[in-house]
Amino acid sequence: MxxxxxxxxxxxxxxxxADFSRLGEEIRNVExxxxxxxxxxxxxxxxxxxxxxxxxxxxxIRPVTGLKLDVHLMIESPExxxxxxxEAGSDIITFHVESCPSPAKTAELIRACGKKVGVSLRxxxxxxxxxxxxxxxxxxxxxxxxxxxxxQDFIPEMIQKIRDLKRDFPGDIQVDGGINxxxxxxxxxxxxxxxxxxxxxxxKEDYAEAxxxxxTGK
Ligand code: DX5
Ligand code: ZN
Numbered sequence: 001m002x003x004x005x006x007x008x009x010x011x012x013x014x015x016x017x018a019d020f021s022r023l024g025e026e027i028r029n030v031e032x033x034x035x036x037x038x039x040x041x042x043x044x045x046x047x048x049x050x051x052x053x054x055x056x057x058x059x060x061i062r063p064v065t066g067l068k069l070d071v072h073l074m075i076e077s078p079e080x081x082x083x084x085x086x087e088a089g090s091d092i093i094t095f096h097v098e099s100c101p102s103p104a105k106t107a108e109l110i111r112a113c114g115k116k117v118g119v120s121l122r123x124x125x126x127x128x129x130x131x132x133x134x135x136x137x138x139x140x141x142x143x144x145x146x147x148x149x150x151x152q153d154f155i156p157e158m159i160q161k162i163r164d165l166k167r168d169f170p171g172d173i174q175v176d177g178g179i180n181x182x183x184x185x186x187x188x189x190x191x192x193x194x195x196x197x198x199x200x201x202x203x204k205e206d207y208a209e210a211x212x213x214x215x216t217g218k
Pocket of ligand 1: 014016017039041072145146147148149150151152176177178179196197198199200
């Protein structure tokens with residue numbers, strides 16, 4: 001029995017797997033195909049061993065879509081860039097608890113910019129690291145792969161982490177990494193509300209079918 005069909009699960013395609021030479025068109029296409037949010041993976045080559053995009057790209061895609069821009073900062077000291085990402089048009093800004101000296105201050109900074117606040121944690125980071133910050137955030141992003149690259153396999157041990165978090169946290173639980181129809185279903189059963197998917201959307205021919213399959217788990 002899967003929970004995916006019973007619940008309003010949000011799908012956030014990750015543009016990391018989009019064709020960057022046609023980024024605007026790709027975003028319009030996933031919006032037409034039924035995506036709920038657009039997930040933007042920001043990497044600095046320091047917090048993770050990959051470099052992707054910055055506030056200029058967020059600003060460029062802002063007028064392309066009416067969907068929420070869900071910006072996932074995988075950068076060291078994200079507090080230095082929160083304001084720039086906010087001004088560029090982000091709606092939700094998620095930072096890593098491991099990446100800054102005072103996660104509570106970073107959360108307050110995002111809130112002060114008028115944006116929704118998300119906090120994320122690497123697969124190896126314990127939920128106890130979030131204890132003080134949970135009351136300050138709207139969303140927790142549970143990484144289900146090691147951050148840095150698309151196309152990796154979902155780490156099955158993260159299902160228990162999602163379940164444990166669900167007991168303590170009333171806000172949105174987002175999962176990111178290795179999400180496909182099977183892992184989507186397992187994550188939703190465990191308590192996930194928002195599914196990030198790169199390969200499982202942009203790697204398919206038919207975006208609408210891909211999004212609908214993730215949403216229903218079938
Ligand atoms: C990984 C990123 C993910 C990535 C997911 O660090 O945070 O958003 O794009 O890609 P897939 O869905 O292919 O695992
Ligand atoms: Zn991400």
